[in-house]
Amino acid sequence: MDVFASTDGQESDGHEQVVFCQDKQSGLKAIIAIYSTALGPALGGTRFYPYASEAEALHDVLELSRGMAYKNALAGLDLGGGKAVIWGDPDRIKTEPLLRAYGRFVESLNGRYYTACDVGTYVADMDVIARETRFVTGRSVEHGGAGDSSVLTAWGVFQGMRAAAEHVWDSPTLAGRRVGVAGLGKVGRHLVAHLIDDGASVVATDVNERALAWVRQTYPQVDLVSDATALVTSDIDVYAPCALGGALDDTTVPALRARVVVGAANNQLAHPGIEKLLADRGVLYAPDYVVNAGGVIQVADEIEGFNFDRAKLRATKIYDTTRDILRLADAEGVPPAVAADRLAERRMAEVGRLRTIHLR
């Protein structure tokens, strides 16, 4: 796979910079991809994964970094989009020297890229990486980290859901609505709490028995069903996928009884055509990367010195952004995902352009 060719012929500007980093002694093979720095330094996590090939690793980091540019733009952050992958099995090769070698390469970019946790990397790893570079978020609370980012992820999803509710039912509340939450991990649980507080009735499911036990104990009023299929086909107003990706596919969408889909899971659309299928069935889908941006908003706040209240204020704006996107989608006659992309590109172009006004 070629780096430049990956964006040839596309309308987009393509990736600014793709950095292959190698330290043979520690076994480090990493690729840092910076899609855009139009809005500021590129922020995105480091995925540590045993890809089958270099081409597969490159493909993933190019896609993910592009996604982060759009996500960070719509999150209203002064941050561009980037992502990194470390190629290898973290259980086998993750060591202090490897993580620190990686940290030195992050530092070598002098702040054009900030890293964070992703699949295969954890808070403790960020603390190690931070011994070599200043450009790390997702650190432990003791080191100035933002802590568990599921808190504001759930808060942001709830705000997105309020905006969707207003768009469909003219009132920004879930009170009296029935919401189906698929996945009761950390984000799902926080979301259930917000929904109950708001006066919604909740039906939920999870494969994990301990998660179910937690719900039975904490929120006995929540109905539990056996699996996602049962949830999707039940009489719900809102569907909130909060587990693995691909929740919306050719099977679930035709079976779906909800008018609105707003959830925390990444990559909810199993393939590009699903977006249209949802629209054709009159289902309002708030793009996942818009409503689940509370997490990146939370860790990004570390860059300024973490302040929970400030980060929460920013995550609350996901309500406004979702509302704007849904209105733009109606106005321009496109699915919300297309409207979201347009809004992101507009912000990157219009705010990025302001640097042409010279200051220093």
Place this chain on the structure above:
Amino acid sequence: MDVFASTDGQESDGHEQVVFCQDKQSGLKAIIAIYSTALGPALGGTRFYPYASEAEALHDVLELSRGMAYKNALAGLDLGGGKAVIWGDPDRIKTEPLLRAYGRFVESLNGRYYTACDVGTYVADMDVIARETRFVTGRSVEHGGAGDSSVLTAWGVFQGMRAAAEHVWDSPTLAGRRVGVAGLGKVGRHLVAHLIDDGASVVATDVNERALAWVRQTYPQVDLVSDATALVTSDIDVYAPCALGGALDDTTVPALRARVVVGAANNQLAHPGIEKLLADRGVLYAPDYVVNAGGVIQVADEIEGFNFDRAKLRATKIYDTTRDILRLADAEGVPPAVAADRLAERRMAEVGRLRTIHLR
């Protein structure tokens, strides 16, 4: 072509960092390759060339940056090895925005890579690039540049030739020897001057009529022959290839009457086996990248603020380095090119290791 795979299975450490840089608006597609920074920031020129494919561009920059690491190490510089390529036809796409976009990417590496002129880029281009980055050499004299680097390239080749003469004839001089100079470009002309001053007799050739006219006028005592074949087969003690690469091939080496080959041209060996063919025929070959390092020594001096006398002192040491390499080759029973690689690797490892002694 894969970046990491390019060095898999090799004993070498492989490239530290390979940076793809793109600015679609100006048309910039560049690859900066940093082979090693063990000895300091990586220095190497920027080649601007219309490669047939990204894979070809990548292959070239990986090879060239590796070569620069070895060259700079043996030149005694506190500099690692790197190189860059800009993919495209300079006559068609070279513009101020493109060069400055490239300069910003050089700057983004924050001094881990210094650029310089190479095929397709000139002093005037470096002056443009320098408007975006501090990490440029090869600028115009008016901007602190080292000026025409053929001066110390020729001086270094002459020093290498002195060391080879001492190794073969026990005296570090070309006095009384007959030297064949192929190529009377800028370096070749300076070399002829040094040889005449030293008391050598010179036979030379060039395809360019103006170059020949210059010699006839300036050094009427120089014999001129019609082409390189005539030069190689003439009765010479030393052969100095100072034109295009590949001067030593399966045709020229068997025909060669010289005992010693020392010249300024890059990549004199047409293919790897030639080295052994030279050794088998008792021809002493001083590796090209060792003896022609005066040029990089000259431009590297810009980093400290150019001082010709200091740079000349450093280029004079090519005598010592060539002597050490030839002795090591004898001692270890290997061709000089192998001895040179070992010496370079030794310096990178031994001097690079000193950073383990913490200072600040």
